Amino acid sequence: MRRTILEPLRWMEELARVMVIENGGPPKTFLQVMTKLNLSRMCIGRPVEELPRILTILSPAHHLVSAMALDSLFNVTPPPLAVNMRDALLQTLFFVRHMRKLYFFLSSHSNPFEDFSLSQRNIDQHSVPRDLIDQIMRHVALAQEATKILGGRADHPISAVPGGVSRFLKQPYYDRLSEIGRSCLSFSIKLARVLADLKPEELLYDFDIQPILSLTIPGNSNEVQVSDSSGELTCQFPADQIFEKIGFQKEPWTYKPFAFLKEKGWNSLDSEKVTSIYFVGPLARLKSQKEIGFPLSGENWKSFEDTFGSTPTFGIANAYRALQVEIFQAAGRMVDLYRQESLTGPVIRNIPTEIKGEGFAAIESPDGLIAHRYKTDSRGIVEEIEILDSATQNNALKCLIAKKVVEESADWNHDPKLTKVRIEEALLPF
């Protein structure tokens, strides 16, 4: 038996690697997540109102879904100002997250910290203009400033509380947010043009992924939609039933479990046909959308449709295009929500008067659908917690991607570094 380990994988939020085992037959590929946070042990016994602050360790969007779960647990409705402020923060998180991914992707073949003079000498056919990469990160920094204004802190926001948000914005922030929103929108338009010229499929090892289902929560509905690989709806169910519909499979070779649809049963990842696993995130949303609300995105969607047909194929380059479309959407929503009239109002929060004992919320986060459910005692101390994060839901897809890259790179063990880069680039947009 021969083991080959490709590590460390870049851009993964948790330490991860790919292990390939050869034992005579075709190589077996395993994507291993090497660390374990154990969220339930972190959260049980805590006062439930502290969870939005603790669970930001997963991602900033978990702060928001946690606060929404608390709205439900305390049976309180946030005022319009708080809803808008939370939504403005969420859209900004979309912008930051997707831009960072594009930054990583576009600087994948170079060292983003290289001296400018050196990087100019090393330009080859795969090089992306250094100025573009720098501009992306400058806009990430700008959007981070907006997340700090809206969330109190940039990477671990704190402003969402049960029943609303914790403070009003001060006057100077409105002007600054408007500036940031306009700048992000104009840059996203420019970026779309540049990316159209660069053609993602020529910058990476592009391939189609085997068809699997996808899960989304469209618009402001409370329904989870399950779509097939062509984007057609196969079934839907109320969002608050999601933890009954989804199971988690643990495997001995990774700390990250695999989410699957319970009614179809768990399929081994080696199966010829996998019917119960699914994925979430920008490409899932794009495939299930019939049209896009924001006009500029609509224009972008039109050119997208002209090139790729009404339903984008389930491939890696299209996953990057989905990021680009959502950057557009987010920037448009940011401009809209950053207006002073959207972020002003007489009340920032409604004070809860009861504890129902159980709270649930699910939203579309930048990386895909996420959901929280808490059960508490009568004092609001956490007794049970269920978390559905996008990394767990996309874990099976990521394993299939790693497996496919290894299988398709016939000479993968002659150039494992190239195989590793291909895997990293293919996993990044999910």
Next chain:
Amino acid sequence: MPKKKLAVYTATGCAACENTILDIHYDLGSLTRSADIVFWPYVLGSQWDGLNEQGPVDVCFFAGAIRTEADRIAAVRLRSNSKLMVACGACAAFGGLPSLTDLHPETPENRPEHLDEGNEFLLPKLESRVFALEHIVDVDYFVPGCPPTRDFLWAAIQSLVYMGDSPTRISFTASRLPMALAESITSGIVPPRGSVFAGEKAVCASCSRIKEEKKFRGFYRPYEIDPDSGRCLLEQGILCQGLATREGCGGLCTAVGAACRGCFGKAEAVFDPGAKMVSAVSSTFDSTEASEIEGLTKTFVDLAGTFYRYTLATQCALRTPNAEEAKHAPDNS
């Protein structure tokens, strides 16, 4: 001056500390004018073999807690390859949020299956508890916070990488650092080993909320009231840990109306942040009636999880691991 070599690594935690370094790179000015980042798995995919080939690293910024055997090995390797080791963020400095798991010991039901014998997949074993970086290797400097603020991370970079010769001025940050540390940065001298890149006093010293008299007749959970925007949260009956926590964030959370939870660790003069909070709060009960005081204390919930939110692994006097516990490799197979 030859360029310094930098390493950045995150063990168990999130990517927020690394993202803060990325933000600094683009927001405040290129990090690479005076330094080469030679090892950063998250961004550069740097391999361990490459680290050995590079020769010694000048400064290593290590983020994340020590939760697995792989984290421990990474800490030891980076320490042996680095001239200066910086614990970056609350997880590396104090164990951070991951150490909350130690409040609920592992049971047979939640014991991971991989711990069975014959693990052909070489998945790293879990440590018996969560450790901070200093439990495993010697740490030269600390940059606390969850994540660290850009100001102080930048101050650490300026001090240890640029040696005071930075094109970007840091007078604002320097004014918030202890005087000896600020002077060493501005004069290009390596700060005393063990320095913490944050303030010396408590968060209350820099929190902009007005403090008057701390007398309590009752406490509130944060969801129960909408506190006045300008008054001390603790005086309004919300448990805020600012008085036991090291200053440096400038009251980031309290400015947003959220109570401090101590991500900068204990203030210099505090021995144990939980004990300090219990002492401070209980000494200001506005009652001498035993039954009333007993009623008041019942309004407190989850003191360990609140007062040691980020520091359970290192600053709870009852839980500090002994040298043997920290030194030994995990034995949970």
